[in-house]
Amino acid sequence: MRKEAVSTLRLAGPIIIGELAQMALHIIDTAMVGAVSYKQLAAAALVINAMNIPFVFGIGMTISVSQMVSLSHGKKNDRAVSHYLFNGFCLCAVTAILISLLLVFGRGFLKHLGQDPEVVSLALPFMQLMGFSIIPMLLFMTLKQFADGLEYTRTAMVLSVASMPLNIFLNWLLIYGNWGFPRLELLGAGWATLITRSLIFIALLLVILKHKTFSTYVALRKEEWNLRKKTLQELLGIGIPSSLQIGMEAGAFAVSGIIIGTISAVAQAAHQIALSCASFTFMVSMGLAQAGSIRVSNAYGRADWPKISLIGKSTLVTAFIYGLLCAILFVLFRYLLPGLFTKNTEVQTLAATLLLFAGLFQISDSTQAIGAGLLRGIKDVKTPTILIGVAYWAIGIPVGYVLAFNAGMGPSGMWTGLILGLTFASLFLFRRFMKMAKKNNH
Numbered sequence: 001m002r003k004e005a006v007s008t009l010r011l012a013g014p015i016i017i018g019e020l021a022q023m024a025l026h027i028i029d030t031a032m033v034g035a036v037s038y039k040q041l042a043a044a045a046l047v048i049n050a051m052n053i054p055f056v057f058g059i060g061m062t063i064s065v066s067q068m069v070s071l072s073h074g075k076k077n078d079r080a081v082s083h084y085l086f087n088g089f090c091l092c093a094v095t096a097i098l099i100s101l102l103l104v105f106g107r108g109f110l111k112h113l114g115q116d117p118e119v120v121s122l123a124l125p126f127m128q129l130m131g132f133s134i135i136p137m138l139l140f141m142t143l144k145q146f147a148d149g150l151e152y153t154r155t156a157m158v159l160s161v162a163s164m165p166l167n168i169f170l171n172w173l174l175i176y177g178n179w180g181f182p183r184l185e186l187l188g189a190g191w192a193t194l195i196t197r198s199l200i201f202i203a204l205l206l207v208i209l210k211h212k213t214f215s216t217y218v219a220l221r222k223e224e225w226n227l228r229k230k231t232l233q234e235l236l237g238i239g240i241p242s243s244l245q246i247g248m249e250a251g252a253f254a255v256s257g258i259i260i261g262t263i264s265a266v267a268q269a270a271h272q273i274a275l276s277c278a279s280f281t282f283m284v285s286m287g288l289a290q291a292g293s294i295r296v297s298n299a300y301g302r303a304d305w306p307k308i309s310l311i312g313k314s315t316l317v318t319a320f321i322y323g324l325l326c327a328i329l330f331v332l333f334r335y336l337l338p339g340l341f342t343k344n345t346e347v348q349t350l351a352a353t354l355l356l357f358a359g360l361f362q363i364s365d366s367t368q369a370i371g372a373g374l375l376r377g378i379k380d381v382k383t384p385t386i387l388i389g390v391a392y393w394a395i396g397i398p399v400g401y402v403l404a405f406n407a408g409m410g411p412s413g414m415w416t417g418l419i420l421g422l423t424f425a426s427l428f429l430f431r432r433f434m435k436m437a438k439k440n441n442h
Helices: 002-034 038-074 078-105 107-112 117-149 154-174 186-210 212-218 229-261 265-301 305-332 345-360 362-377 382-406 411-441
Strands: none
Touching: 002 038, 002 154, 002 186, 002 265, 002 305, 038 078, 038 107, 038 117, 038 186, 038 229, 038 265, 038 362, 078 107, 078 117, 078 212, 078 229, 107 117, 117 154, 117 186, 117 265, 154 186, 186 212, 229 265, 229 362, 229 382, 229 411, 265 305, 265 345, 265 362, 265 411, 305 345, 305 362, 305 411, 345 362, 345 411, 362 382, 362 411, 382 411
16 A cells, blocks of 8 residues: 555655645735735635636546546557547637636626625726636646646646746736836736746647657647547546536635625635635645546556555545644644735734634545545546535535524634535545445455
8 A cells, every 4th residue: 555655646746746836826926915905815815716616617627638648548548648638628728718708707796795895896807817817727737637647747847836936026026016017916916827827838838749758649630639529528527527526615615705705804814814725735635636536547447446446545545644734734833824924913813713724624625635536537426526516515605604604603613614514525435436446346
């Protein structure tokens, strides 16, 4: 089991670093905007929460590329790998454009969420820029999933890490108006994100088209780069449930943020700080889940069920240890972390309390991500989607709302509900994976 855990970690390492780099960009944006004012921080939080659901739906569609590429790679079918790359890219490009148009032209709905009017006026133009930036980001992620599916995970990692200093520099120029640039504040963060995402997409596209590592698949373009209805249906068969799975989870956190925003701008800003910290640590779990899913999918292509079971168990143990470590760190540093985002003492105090709750669900959060990823690797996506729906929307949000408002717990009540939902998802997803692995082993 230890050998399998090491193999998964080796594959997951570059994925995790890339995910953390992208998440770090969000946190840096939040911190740099928060230095202007807490109202601008609240506006950034409102936009991130509002666009999270459609954005994560797009991410779910890109996951279908890595799953089918990994499965084909396990069968040593280069033609199928090339074919899934082209069809997956076209499918994700259409998805990205539709999501972008929805966010840009539908941004007026922010006015109807019961938020602070000043926060909404700051959020509207920022939403437009972030909506446009969805297109290059999802196209980058599609190509990343292709490379990850082949277990070439370092290329996208290098670009993700390189994008950090570029984004920080552009933020410094455009948020604060340095070197003669206009002081755009929150809008400056939007422009910096759009420019950075566009550049890393173009860079990864050039690498895949020109580098010898991927030349085998690009060389097959004349024969395999054509759209097929059956292929698109296969990709959608994985992409839509995957999108719903992570969309329902991200949506639960986004809706919780909007609900907390009706309490006060201070509550929303504190929630965003705690959520940013939790989201950052969750990127490691996502990387582990993706690596486990890719390795399971590869073994699934060979119908090697003993290997599938061993990969699953070792990945879960790794996730459990990681979740426990995160929980300890959140509790220890709960008073220090909020100070990185804002100088407002009221926001800091509430955020420190919410970080205790964020610490509590680290184990469940990590292990439920692994469970969903492992099931995706064996193409089991429908039942897990229902389980995740129940966990967040029948347990997490309703219970959280009752505790927040009826029980008078405020933001802490909402987080308690989310903890219960995460725990339910974790237990049932992994139980299903082990049941399926055991059934196919005989």
